[in-house]
Every structure is written in structure tokens, then in C-alpha cells.
Amino acid sequence: MNTKQIFTCALDMGKAADPRGKAGVARWLKIMKRNWDDATPARKKELDAERLTNPYMDSRIHFDSGKKVTKALVGIDIGSAEMLLADTLGADLVISHHPHGNGLAQLDEVMHLQADLLHATADVPINVAEAIIRTRSQEIARKLSPLNHHQSVDTARLLNISLISMHTPADNIVWKHVHDLLAKTKPDTVGDVVDALKKIPEYQEGLRRGEGPTIFAGERTNRAGKVVASEFTGGTELGKELYLHLARAGVGTVVGMHVAEDARVQAQKHHINIVIAGHMSSDSLGMNPILDAIESKGIEIIPCSGLIRVKRT
């Protein structure tokens, strides 16, 4: 496989698990196409044509050496240290979960998918969900603006090792895994939510590493009520404003990878339970099915940087 084929495999798997469904993804790409067509020639020069085919602007090929891939170093966070490690270990490709380069600079562009997710799974009115996300994504864009987005990309280019990131495609996969599990197990209490998560191997390893599924708000014996896996995909957390609207929509328990302290306080204020599954373990649960698919094509996978590798095939 070459770098492009590996990236396309991740995109396809991410689309198949997208909370918007196939039609929702197609709708988004259609909006991007219309915006492109409406842009003046001068504006087109400033726009990134990637968004016409890739619905996840936080995930992309950052550098392609053109070499056939036989060995890939894969981690949750990739920095220049991991790029040098890849060179030492003879890897042709480095795969990062968290975004880099243009993907990091445009992380805010995937947040809109959370509007559909909140509307479909938590019954938050679509107009309210879109308004929360619009404000929050602008805030995230400003926060990301001063970062050194291309540091690892520049290292990849100098070492002539391909670099790609798979962020939202993998986060869609973990979201679907947890969403389907909760729909199937129908947990009665918050403790039941935690126990359901503890059956997943990545979370069992998370427990051994001291970052297993934990209750951040509420008690084990609390009734779970309407359970929503709202903090797994769509770029990053929506922040504290969300909890008032989740309470109004009748949500009892939020399940996520991580939550900021001010958001946790708001959840408690609105009597919403929070179960945090774990960050590295959740990101690994999203990455592993993609890595299984790549590995089945004969590519050696070397896990690093927080990736908990569990094979399912």
C-alpha cells in the first residue's frame, strides 16, 4: 500500500462510522462544493481544495515521500522525537492520531458534525446545537491560531518519511463503538455505564495504566437516565455552555474521553452525570480497527506514544 491508499482506507472507515450517516457526510461535501463554486478566483487561491473531497479537515496527508509503505510507526501524539524514532526503526510512514499542520490549524472545521450528533442522539434542537458549535468553533480557531502547526511536518520532510494524521475518522469509530455498546446494554445506573466500558480491552489496559473509566460527576448508584456519548468525536469538547442545553433535552449521563473542569462543574450544577472513559484508551479504540485493516494488507505496525494496540482480526 502507498500512503494515499492508507489514508483513503482511514477516511472510508471514518465515513462509515460518522454520526451524520452517509447522507449527512454527502450533504456536508455538497455545501463545501457550493461554497467553492461561489468563491471568486482570488478567494479560491486562499481556499484549501482538500475540503471538496475530505469531510475531516483535521486529518490528512501532511507529507508523502512517494515510497511504498512496509512499516508504520503509529502514535496518539507525534512530535519530532517520534519522527526521529521512525528514522531509527526504519519506518516508511508515521501515523499520528492527533492533528498536525493544516489539520491542526483547521481542527475547528470538524466540530459542526457534533450538531447532528447532539440532535440525533440527545434531542438537542438542531438550531441550538448549531449555535453552540458556531461560537465554540470560533473560540477554538482563535486558541489554535498561535501554535507551531507545522513543526512535525517539517521534520517529516527533512527525514523524507511520510506523515499522516487520522483524527476524526478514528474518533468516529470509537464514538460508534461506545454508542452501539450503550444502546445494546441499556445501563440502568451510572455504575452500569462504567462496568460496560470496563469490558473493552483498551479500557482494561487503561485501568492498568491508571486512566480507566471513571465517574467525574454523579455517583455509581445514580440512575443513568438518557445516556449520550457526546464527547468522543467532532474535533474537541464543546465546553461548559453545552450542559444547560443537555439538561433541557433530558440527558442524564454524558460519556466522553475527557472533560474540562469548568464543564464538569456545569454538569454537576445541572444534575448530569459524567463518565470519562479515558483519553489514550479511547483514541486507541478508534485507531485500532483502522490499523487492523492496514495490517491485513501486510504493513507492519509499531505502536508508540500512548497507543494501546489491540488486534481484533
Ligand SMILES: [Fe+2]
Ligand atoms: Fe481522539
Ligand SMILES: [Fe+2]
Ligand atoms: Fe485525543
